[in-house]
Amino acid sequence: MCGIVGYIGNKNTKEILLSGLKELEYRGYDSAGIAVLQNDNFQSYKAIGKLVNLEEKTKNFITDNFAIGIGHTRWATHGKPTELNAHPHTGESSYVVHNGIIENYAKLKKELIADGVRFLSQTDTEVIVHQFEKNLKSTSTAFDAFSKTIKKLEGTYAILLVTKSEKESIFFAKHGSPMLVGTNSENEKYFASSDAPLIGQCNDVNYFEDGDYGYVNIDELTIFDINGEKKEPIFTKLSQNKLSAQKDGFRFFMEKEIYEQGDVIADTLMGRLNDKEIIFDELDDSLFDGINEIKLCACGTSYHSALSATYLFERYAKIKTSVEIASEFRYRKPIMSKDTLFVVISQSGETADTLETLKMAKKVGLKTLVICNVDNSSMVRLADTCILTRAGVEKGVASTKAFATQVTIFWMMSLYIAQRRDSLGTKEISRQISLIRAIPTSVKVKDSLHERIKRLSKRYLHGHGFFFIGRDIFFPLALEGALKLKEISYLHAEGYPSGEMKHGPIALADPELFTIALLPQHLLYEKSKSNVEELSARDSTICAISALEFDKADDFIKISSHQDYMLEFFEMMVVVQLLSLEISVRLGNDVDMPRNLAKSVTVE
Numbered sequence: 001m002c003g004i005v006g007y008i009g010n011k012n013t014k015e016i017l018l019s020g021l022k023e024l025e026y027r028g029y030d031s032a033g034i035a036v037l038q039n040d041n042f043q044s045y046k047a048i049g050k051l052v053n054l055e056e057k058t059k060n061f062i063t064d065n066f067a068i069g070i071g072h073t074r075w076a077t078h079g080k081p082t083e084l085n086a087h088p089h090t091g092e093s094s095y096v097v098h099n100g101i102i103e104n105y106a107k108l109k110k111e112l113i114a115d116g117v118r119f120l121s122q123t124d125t126e127v128i129v130h131q132f133e134k135n136l137k138s139t140s141t142a143f144d145a146f147s148k149t150i151k152k153l154e155g156t157y158a159i160l161l162v163t164k165s166e167k168e169s170i171f172f173a174k175h176g177s178p179m180l181v182g183t184n185s186e187n188e189k190y191f192a193s194s195d196a197p198l199i200g201q202c203n204d205v206n207y208f209e210d211g212d213y214g215y216v217n218i219d220e221l222t223i224f225d226i227n228g229e230k231k232e233p234i235f236t237k238l239s240q241n242k243l244s245a246q247k248d249g250f251r252f253f254m255e256k257e258i259y260e261q262g263d264v265i266a267d268t269l270m271g272r273l274n275d276k277e278i279i280f281d282e283l284d285d286s287l288f289d290g291i292n293e294i295k296l297c298a299c300g301t302s303y304h305s306a307l308s309a310t311y312l313f314e315r316y317a318k319i320k321t322s323v324e325i326a327s328e329f330r331y332r333k334p335i336m337s338k339d340t341l342f343v344v345i346s347q348s349g350e351t352a353d354t355l356e357t358l359k360m361a362k363k364v365g366l367k368t369l370v371i372c373n374v375d376n377s378s379m380v381r382l383a384d385t386c387i388l389t390r391a392g393v394e395k396g397v398a399s400t401k402a403f404a405t406q407v408t409i410f411w412m413m414s415l416y417i418a419q420r421r422d423s424l425g426t427k428e429i430s431r432q433i434s435l436i437r438a439i440p441t442s443v444k445v446k447d448s449l450h451e452r453i454k455r456l457s458k459r460y461l462h463g464h465g466f467f468f469i470g471r472d473i474f475f476p477l478a479l480e481g482a483l484k485l486k487e488i489s490y491l492h493a494e495g496y497p498s499g500e501m502k503h504g505p506i507a508l509a510d511p512e513l514f515t516i517a518l519l520p521q522h523l524l525y526e527k528s529k530s531n532v533e534e535l536s537a538r539d540s541t542i543c544a545i546s547a548l549e550f551d552k553a554d555d556f557i558k559i560s561s562h563q564d565y566m567l568e569f570f571e572m573m574v575v576v577q578l579l580s581l582e583i584s585v586r587l588g589n590d591v592d593m594p595r596n597l598a599k600s601v602t603v604e
Helices: 013-023 051-057 105-114 126-136 141-154 242-246 253-259 261-269 302-316 352-363 379-383 399-420 428-439 447-455 474-489 498-505 524-538 565-587
Strands: 003-009 031-038 041-050 067-074 094-102 155-163 166-176 180-183 189-192 205-206 213-216 221-224 235-237 291-299 320-325 342-345 366-373 383-387 465-470 493-497 514-520 543-545 555-558
Touching: 003 013, 003 094, 003 155, 003 166, 013 051, 013 067, 013 189, 013 543, 031 051, 031 094, 031 205, 041 051, 067 155, 067 166, 094 126, 105 126, 126 141, 126 213, 141 155, 141 166, 141 213, 166 189, 166 514, 221 543, 253 261, 261 399, 291 302, 291 352, 302 320, 302 342, 302 399, 302 474, 342 352, 352 366, 352 379, 366 379, 366 399, 379 383, 399 428, 399 524, 399 565, 447 555, 447 565, 465 474, 465 498, 465 524, 474 514, 474 565, 493 498, 498 524, 514 524, 514 565, 543 565
Parallel strands: 291 320, 291 342, 342 366, 366 383, 465 493, 465 514, 514 543, 543 555
Antiparallel strands: 003 067, 003 189, 031 041, 031 067, 094 155, 155 166, 166 213, 180 189, 180 205, 205 235, 213 221
16 A cells, blocks of 8 residues: 655655655555755656665655655555656655545546646546646636545545645645644654554654644644634654554554455545446446456455456346366366456466466466566556556565455456446446445454454364354355454364265364354355254364354354345355464464465476
8 A cells, every 4th residue: 555755844755755654665666756856846756566665766855854755655546656656756846645535536637638638647636736727727726726625536545745845844635535734843844654664763743633634844733624614733653663653553464454444445446436337437338248258367365356256247137157277177178258357366467477478368368367466466467458456565475455355356347347247237236336335344343343253262172173164155165264264363273164074074063163154144044044953963163253143153253234135145164264364373483474485486
């Protein structure tokens, strides 16, 4: 996810900005840039790739005495990772950096182009600086122009803007994306999107709330709330532990990533749906012309998300869909027909086996699509088109938010295809869209739920194995739950379709076999319940996850009541992730870096 830094003071502004960006590298990025205003002159530098490239570009740039500056690390969402698309973005006399997504950027951009504005980038961010400079022509102060600009924006944002019209100020606004400001005894002001860049520079910080906006200069920090009322900053002492700051107070990166799934799913949805339809600007209307089948290919967690997609595509889009394990598919001389859309799924876009299957599909002339989290990765460059999941960087080796955003994309994609094939009515598509909007809420971790799982976890540290069981789309979730447990606890676990237990595996049932049963209220509940009762009758230890009480369970994790099975799916996903996490913690394992595993598997 993108990172922001800002500084006002008399020290070496360039070095402070670069140092701050270095502390944000853990968030992931594909380009970086800075802009410094000193003595009425702007200097701006941008580079793709790692910060070392930006450092090389700025090695002859020296700042001393008073200056103001802003910096940014970008994770591409709108537009490729190029220097033109990197932040800061410029107008005639202003620069801006921005985290988040401006949902109504297309409308604003159209209006600005009609006014004669020339855009340099493909980003949504650039509309902010041009809208500001347009407003500057009709307002009495730069801050009035900035306030007017913020009121026009829809979406999520953390914004820093500097302008020659106000040479000693940084304007800021925050809505949905994190940002804070810090001060020190030398009266310097530092901005950042997380604590880490401010450690060692500041002692006191103010965390902005959604709707806050204002300005900072060397003498004052002025904040207005969402209603335009002036408010006092609330300063707190800053922790001096950088690793802890990167984890935002969580014990592990994996835990942090579980908790931020609501935010990244919200980013995944941005600009891709309205009340009546799913919108994928990335996809050409002709992509599905002549397509009668979809073949999905992936490994590991991405394979489980792809398996989930087969249920959604066939149920809603009414299109034949199959899923393949990439390491098997590439060696079995498969039959590949031209009426097939070949879809590969990978968090990194570099997974070796999956990349090879994509090359196979390209070689025989199939249309290809990649679902990926990293723009400009090998798969993104090779495929005909791509949909980015916008999950941000995952530092925990065991994937969590990548899976969540992939399944979100597949749910939307099933409706997108349904629209084009007329396989669902407009009323049902609208209903499904309203459900999709509720995903971020369904994955929000409640303190009571997490505490319940922490207490339960101490009962599941031994035994001879786990069965995660579920029916329909909850079978892929059972596979994913078992994989999470294996990856970080080193305990044996398997995912099974509930109805398959009596075809052999039930022979293992005894008190030392732990069954994690996924029992959605709105999908095959009675049938799944019957399968669990068969295990219970044979003394298997049952942990049921459901919105409905289940008296045959030894342990019960209650989820919220939802309108639809897919929202149950997402909340149960959080439960199995947290259960694996807490079991691993109790066993004393390295949660973020489990043994024998790598984050990106770039070899066979």
